[in-house]
Amino acid sequence: MRCIKCRKPANVEVRRHRSAFCAGCYPGWFRDQVERVVTHDRMFKRDQKVLVAVSGGKDSLALWHALLRLGYQADGMYIRLGIADYSRRSQAKSEAFAAEHGLTLHQVDLEGDEGFKVPDLAEQRSGKPCASCGTVKRYHFNKLAADLGYPVVATGHNLDDEAATLFGNVVHWQTDYLGRQGPVLESTHPKLVRKVKPLYRLAERDTAAYAVIERIDYILEECPMAKGAKSLEYKDLLNRLEETQPGAKHRFLVGFLKDGRKAVQGGEPVVLRECANCGQPTTAETCAYCRMVARGRRKAAELAEKYART
Amino acid sequence: MRCIKCRKPANVEVRRHRSAFCAGCYPGWFRDQVERVVTHDRMFKRDQKVLVAVSGGKDSLALWHALLRLGYQADGMYIRLGIADYSRRSQAKSEAFAAEHGLTLHQVDLEGDEGFKVPDLAEQRSGKPCASCGTVKRYHFNKLAADLGYPVVATGHNLDDEAATLFGNVVHWQTDYLGRQGPVLESTHPKLVRKVKPLYRLAERDTAAYAVIERIDYILEECPMAKGAKSLEYKDLLNRLEETQPGAKHRFLVGFLKDGRKAVQGGEPVVLRECANCGQPTTAETCAYCRMVARGRRKAAELAEKYART
Numbered sequence A, B: 001m002r003c004i005k006c007r008k009p010a011n012v013e014v015r016r017h018r019s020a021f022c023a024g025c026y027p028g029w030f031r032d033q034v035e036r037v038v039t040h041d042r043m044f045k046r047d048q049k050v051l052v053a054v055s056g057g058k059d060s061l062a063l064w065h066a067l068l069r070l071g072y073q074a075d076g077m078y079i080r081l082g083i084a085d086y087s088r089r090s091q092a093k094s095e096a097f098a099a100e101h102g103l104t105l106h107q108v109d110l111e112g113d114e115g116f117k118v119p120d121l122a123e124q125r126s127g128k129p130c131a132s133c134g135t136v137k138r139y140h141f142n143k144l145a146a147d148l149g150y151p152v153v154a155t156g157h158n159l160d161d162e163a164a165t166l167f168g169n170v171v172h173w174q175t176d177y178l179g180r181q182g183p184v185l186e187s188t189h190p191k192l193v194r195k196v197k198p199l200y201r202l203a204e205r206d207t208a209a210y211a212v213i214e215r216i217d218y219i220l221e222e223c224p225m226a227k228g229a230k231s232l233e234y235k236d237l238l239n240r241l242e243e244t245q246p247g248a249k250h251r252f253l254v255g256f257l258k259d260g261r262k263a264v265q266g267g268e269p270v271v272l273r274e275c276a277n278c279g280q281p282t283t284a285e286t287c288a289y290c291r292m293v294a295r296g297r298r299k300a301a302e303l304a305e306k307y308a309r310t
Helices: A026-040 A058-069 A084-100 A110-114 A130-148 A159-171 A175-180 A204-213 A230-244 A248-264 A288-309 B026-040 B058-069 B084-100 B110-114 B130-148 B159-171 B175-180 B204-213 B230-244 B248-264 B288-309
Strands: A012-014 A019-021 A049-053 A073-080 A105-109 A152-154 A194-196 B012-014 B019-021 B049-053 B073-080 B105-109 B152-154 B194-196
Touching (some): A012 A204, A049 A058, A058 A084, A058 A204, A073 A084, A084 A105, A105 A110, A130 A152, A130 A288, A159 A175, A159 A248, A159 B248, A175 B248, A230 B230, A248 B159, A248 B175, A248 B248, B019 B026, B026 B058, B058 B084, B058 B204, B073 B110, B073 B130, B105 B110, B130 B152, B130 B288, B159 B175, B159 B248, B175 B248
Parallel strands (some): A049 A152, A073 A105, B049 B073, B073 B105, B152 B194
Antiparallel strands (some): B012 B019
């Protein structure tokens, strides 16, 4: 196989585009794809400051790297989730990347600022804190961006992530989630910052190839708390489908955005107000984050009392 | 494991219902499920004559058997599709079942009556005639039922079939098919007979267990033309999901019927008229069946001419 740009031997194949690239041409193609999506989906312009949600993994660091090389103004934000060694290593990777490129990396320290860590949020039924961890990240990325005046938050969600989320929502027919899933979530409240996903048309292996070729030093391991998560199972099933029907994942996601989403929308528009406790935007009286934290504190107090009595 | 009815050792487990049955109690449970669906979904009543679409496989024969044991009036209909040995064996099984129980089995002979066989309909791209075979079956089951005055046609589609079809329609976001998929398809034209699927909540292995315990002699092999069909791939993926999330298939299908279908409906209502060629109901000028037959005849004539010239 040869590079479709320069005809040298190819190093990276992108089967669903029936393309292949050498290591020299690939990063340019990857950044073109990012640029195209940012422009086509009207995510942000070069005169806007973007806050990139950084985890230390390949996707968020590849996104940050590509945006900078494309001439966008992008700062980073990292949340210390407190998942033991994994968090320490991913923090180190994020800080090293920021330092190497002379970039601003904002940080939130969950344990220091809020008094809890993600492992404290593990659900009784599944033993996993993944759903709560999502609430934590959405909450703090939004709050910090709003507090510091960033008009937009960019996350590294790729095609595999988005297709797996869509798959989970379809399998359970979460029609309200379905109606709201997309690569651009508009601000519908003064305290709700726009969210965009510039990598949503690039596959996991595309971003991995970019990170490797651009020598981005990222954390290789998956989050240890996500082992056995349903999202990983959905990715696996979609990968099997992709093997026999190349492009199936892309058609599934893009077909949804084009036809399916319109069809499932049409419910009541969501009305946002401010959380009675913290003032952040929410559909409820108290926001999901505050309810989650309150639940965690109640549980901790119960445990403390139980141990005091024994 | 013990039978939940009589506490004897169980022979059949129905995991998604957290139930198990001995061979003595299982058929009664199975028929209860069929009866419940027929009543709950208002499919037909005991004073209506039902035409069962029979293929000689476990699902259609189990359905026919269960309906008769439940006291419904059910005749059968078999289409000779002309798929070589497979068709000959499935015809023999269907005729033997009808003879054994003293039942009426109507038949259509595709080659004799229409001058073609299903293998003639293989598509150039996929090499498979599965889509055309579906058109053939829908057309003749409907036409014969309408001609003979049956108010309803029952097919043996089970949970696995319906979930796989839904999966395929979702993966490709066929929103118009999605809006029309369901266990009861009402008659919307005088020549369009109601279609019902009384087994849509019973899994493939449930109907296989019923057929084995009731000693129904059915054709074990799958249709040889369906090898590698996408529907089988979708079944396989859903089976993997079912392994880690028992009940996932059922939730996927029932969730769709409850929430998803409503959400994707809302397009224009379909207006039916009569095919200019054969008079059967269709949304187009000429119906899908007549167009398919005409295409086949054109292709055959072209081939004949080509060979005549060489």
